[in-house]
Amino acid sequence: MLADLLHLAGYQGPLPQTLEARTAALRGRLTGRRVLLVLDDARDTEQIMSLLPGTAGCAALVTSRRMSTASAGIHDLPLSSLSPDESVELLERLLGRRRVHDEPAACRETVRLCGHLPLALRVAAARLSRRPDASLASFVARLDSPRRRLDELSEDDVGLRTLFDYSYAVMTLGDQRAFRMLGLLPYPHFACWMLGALLGGDGERATERLVAGNLVEPAGTDLAGEPVYRLHDLLAVHARERATLTDGPRDATEIAAAQDRLLDAVVLLATTAYARGARSSDDLPPDDTPVPPVLAGHDVERLLAHPTRWMRANRSHLEALIEDACARGRYPAAARLTDTVLATLGEPGDAPRLLRHYRAVERTAAAAGDERLAWRAAYGRAQSLLYEDAPRARDIFAECVQAFKRLGAQREYLYGLSGLSYCEETLGNTEAQLYHAREAARLADRSFSPDDKGVALRALGAALHTAGQSQEALTVYEEAADIARAQGLAQAEATTLYGLARSAVAVGRLARARSACGRALTLYEEVGSAHGAAWITLMTATVALEDGTPRESASLAARAMVLLRECGDLRGAATAMLRRGEALLADGRPAEARAVLREAVAELDRTGARGHHARAVALLTRVEGETPGASPAQP
Structure with a gap:
């Protein structure tokens, strides 16, 4: 290289x-000249x-993945990818x-x-230029396959594969292994502990080396405050290729061992996050099979400083x-994750994703002959x-209850009865709701844990309230709230306080209802449950209405309606709509109330909330009977 530069310098x-x-x-030839190398x-x-x-007046512009900027006179100028608009402009x-303008989306x-990446865009443009009649959409279809993408963006010795292969070849063996391990992750973003688990070593040092080599880049922090790094999408494709290029059983064994770690x-x-209270109120607890201590204790403590935030931050990877795990036959581990993560993080609107995961566990467990785990996954569905x-949930719960009873799985039987009881409440079947809740409470009086008893008591409190026995329900809820608080189960306590507030309103104890709502809202916000916070906002609207402040109630109900829609809970949003209609009516605004109640009737009917639907129809009939020129309500 020096020889070439000397000749160029004359x-x-x-x-x-x-x-x-x-x-x-060379330095002699450059003396007194202004030269840029x-x-x-x-x-x-x-x-x-x-x-x-x-010499003064000369400079060098150097591109490199691994240059140190510690030497005097060297200035670092990091280069990122083009922006989407810049990329379109270049293309x-x-x-x-x-x-380009004929197919903007493509x-x-x-x-x-x-x-x-400029090089990728240049290769793409070169290929498309040779086929002037081909659509961009057809090229997108070819690029869309990760397995073919680097092939599509390479030509002869020019292109991304050549560039990436060279960069990989000059890495140390340790960095090559770390890069390959990143190819086993389902997403290009990761935290150091993930790479450490794959390597079975120090993930932070390995990540630092990859950052120094410009193979990964810092991407801020996740919801739990953990630093996150990102592998460029196309580098992630290359890493995945390298990870799957096995030369024999030894490589395949290394990959399987990394995936297992x-x-x-x-x-x-x-499991640890779940045990520390990162769970919803009525999860079916996971099996208590011991978990291998594959991470250092101090790492576990750091990562789980906020258990629910950790779960939410890593949800995409966990799913x-x-x-x-199901594909590789490790369905017990997959079942543990569904029981600890999905039940905790599931919100209305998530049903299609959750159902897919539960079905995968259910099929794999059933194929392995593990009937109990298969039915537990059905409970999750x-x-x-x-x-x-x-209605469909009730049918599945009923099947689960029968299966758990037949298998002698008493704990699962209790949870199945509780779930079945809640379904009957939604469908307006009060007698069946109370029957299943009493059976769950009877089981809980045996040798179950306090958590299990709390689940049964919440179901019983709800059933007693629905049956008009709100004073008895209030007593049951107070006991359930004490259990949840003693166990440090924030979300379970918040859910219990919702039911407690509902029963307290029914017996005229409005101060107790307000204090329960305030505490519950704080707890829901602490655990990051937007859905729970939306429902407690709706309950606070109910308290305000009963307390003689209908304007406050209407405002809170409107907010709850928006929040519940954002969470995907359409039944809840329709219920909030009904409450807003009631508040508007109490505030002397019948015309506004009529419009809201009409919409509530339609939404409650569509979402199958029979009890609330009947009340909305009755209120609408009353309003329209009192409003001149109004058409009659439709049931």
């Missing part, structure tokens, strides 16, 4: 033989130090304005799949690992459908 005569002599000759893709600082000009210049997708680490963290399709 050096005449035989070339000096030693590095020092050539360096001195452009050195592309330097391996490291050592490779180019002898080439850097040492337009390379391909022509008409072709153009945006093309630049996204090219990772907004990550899965075991996730199960350990999820992907459930599917992977029923829970997922509770807000989406109450």
Whole structure:
């Protein structure tokens, strides 16, 4: 390289033989001149130090993945990918304005799949230019397959694969292994503990080396405050290819061992987070099978400083690992994750995703002959459908109850009865609701844990309230709230306080209802449950209405309606609509109340909330009977 630079600088005569002599000759040729040296893709600082000009007026522009900026006179200028708009502009210049503007959506997708990298965009434009009649959409279809993407963005010796292969070849063996391990992750973003679990070693040091090599980049922090890093989308494709290029049983064994270490680490963290209260009120607890201590205790403590936040921060990875565990036959680990994570994080509107995961566990467990785990997954399906399709959820709960009873799975039987009781409440079957809740409470009086008793008491409190026995319900709820508080179960306590407030309103204890709502809202906000916070806002609207402040009630109900819709709980939003109609009516605004109640009747009918629907019809009939010129209410 020095020889080439000397010739370019006009050096005449035989070339000096030693590095020092050539360096001195180059510096001599540059003396008194203003020269910019452009050195592309330097391996490291050592490779180019002898080439850097040492005279005033000269400079060097060096591109590199691994240059140290610690030396004097070297200034670092990080380069990121192009922005989406810049990428479209470049493609337009390379391909022509008409072709890009004819297919704007396909153009945006093309630049996204090219990772907004100039080289990828140039290769894509070159290929498209040779096929002027081909649509961008057809090219997008080819790029959309991760297995073919690098092939589509490479031509002969030019393209991303050549660039990535060279970068990989000059890595140390340790960095190559770390890079390959990242290819086993389902998403390009990750935290250091994930890479550490895959490697079975120090994930932070490995990540630091990959950052220094510009292979990954910092991407801020996650919801739990943990630093997150990101592998460029196209580098993630390359890492995945490298991870799956096995040369024999030894490589395949290493990959399987890495996947198992990550899965075991996730199960350990999820189980610990669940045990520390990161759960909803009526989860079916996971099996108490011991979990391998694959992470250091101090790492577990740091990561789980806020258990529910950790679960929410890592949800996408956890869901992907459930599917992977089922595919690899590790369905007990997948079942543990569904029981600890999905039940905790599931919100209305999530049903399609949750059902997919529960079905995967159910099928895999059933195929392995593990009937109890298969029925536990069916219970999870029923829970997922509770807000989406109450009749279907009731049918599945009923099947689960029969299966758990037949299998002698008493704890699961209790939870199944509780779930069945809630379904009957939604469907307006008070007698059946009370029967199942009493049976669950009878079971809980045996040798079950306080958590299990709290679940049964919540179901019984709800059933007693629905049956008009609100004073008895209030007593039951107070006991359940004490249990949840003593166990440190924030979300369970908040859910109990919701029911407590409802019963307190029914018996005229409005001060107790308000205090319960305030405490519950604080707890829901602490655990990050937007759905719970929305429902307690609705309960606070009910308290305000009973307390003689209908304007406050109407405002709170409107807010609850928006929040519940955002959570995907359409039945809840319709209930909030009914409450707002009641408040408007009490506030002397019948015309507004009529419009709201009409919409509430339609929504409650569509979502199958029979009890609330009947009340909405009755109120609407009354309002329209009192409003001149109004058409009669439709049941």
